Amino acid sequence: MFSSFSYLTAVPYFLRCPRTLMANFKGHALPGSFFLIVGLWWSVKYPLIYFHQKGKSSQLTHYHQRLEIIEAAIRTLFSVIGILAEQFVPDGPYFHLYHENQWVKLMNWQHSTMYLFFAVSGIVDMLTYLVTHVPLGVDRLVMAMAVFTEGFLFYYHVHNRPPLDQHIHSLLLCALFGGTFSIFLEVILRDNIVLQLFRTTLVILQGTWFWQIGFVLFPPFGAPEWDQKDEANIMFITMCFCWHYMAALCIVAINYSLVYCHLTRLKRCGGEIIGIQKLKSDHTYQTALLTGSDEE
Structure with a gap:
């Protein structure tokens, strides 16, 4: 579910970048763009499916199944x-x-491990709709498990870093572990629109x-750098996280x-169209009856 759609165009840049992907602005903006794109797509997809199936069978239509397979294939590809990209940067x-x-290069290996779990998730998603006995x-x-692994890796990713760096990454863990719990509930309460939308907000x-x-x-x-040890910055970032979720x-x-x-x-x-067609049909029928009556 969580491999960046933007990575296709990003690979050439990364192949020129002498550092690990995450160690620069673009390295954070690109995966951020992916999560944002996926979240926006889910915020439209799940309501569409919910209203389409409301009052009907909970089984997905053939069209929806194909859509899920395509989405899973894209996530797997970009994972x-x-x-x-992580393995073949110049110093990878x-x-x-x-x-x-x-x-x-254990940093690169950590990121690769994260992508590996998301690739497995995409493959399993495809098999769920392609193989009946799954x-x-x-x-x-x-x-x-993939989202939990991402959070687990990030938890041990920022040790021995400045306080603001550690804090801003620790806030991300709230979304990751919250998403893990929400998705796990979907194992039991599948196709629950509340859980799906909650997961979407976290993505x-x-x-x-x-x-x-x-x-x-x-x-x-060229913006000024943040003071990594200023407690006021840490307080602001905490408040800013709440604004992001809102x-x-x-x-x-x-x-x-x-x-x-x-x-x-x-x-x-x-x-309205059906009503108009019905009125026209009734009018035609009445006209035919009157015509037949006049002929007699």
Whole structure:
């Protein structure tokens, strides 16, 4: 579920970048863009499916199944691209984990491990809809494991760093472990619109927060650097995190409302067309009866 859609165009830049992908502004903006794109897509997809299936069978239509397979395939593809990008930057490990009695580029290996779990999640998602004997719920379980792995890796990713750096990454863990718990509940309560939208808000939060991390740790456009040890900055970032989540909630609520209004309008227009056709049909039938009566 969580490999960057933007990585396809980002790979050439990374191949020129002499550092690990995450150690610059673009390295945070690109995965942030991915999470944001996925979250925005889910904020439209899940309400569409919910209103379409409301009052009907909970089984996905063939069209929805194909959509899920395509989405999972895209996530898998760009997870692989993310792994290759991490491994083949100019000073990357090139799939060497241990060389000359020392570990090789463990930061890159951590990021690759994160992408690996998301690739497995995408593959399992595809198998769920392609193979009938795959137990329902395994896809959500593996997705929860992938998100948990991301949080687990990030938890041990920022040790011995300045206080603001540690704090801003620790806030990201709230979204990751919250998403893990939500997705795990979907193993039991599958296709629950509340859990799906909650997961969507957390994915959007991850996307915007990756951008925020980039702006704080690697200010672009010549902006002044943040004081990494200033407690006021830590307090502001904590408050800013709450604002980001409020923005995510508003985005999901607005898209949900727009989808509802759009489908309601289409249904009303469809009902009016059917009503007009019925009136025309009744009028034609009455005319035929009158014509037949006159002939007699």
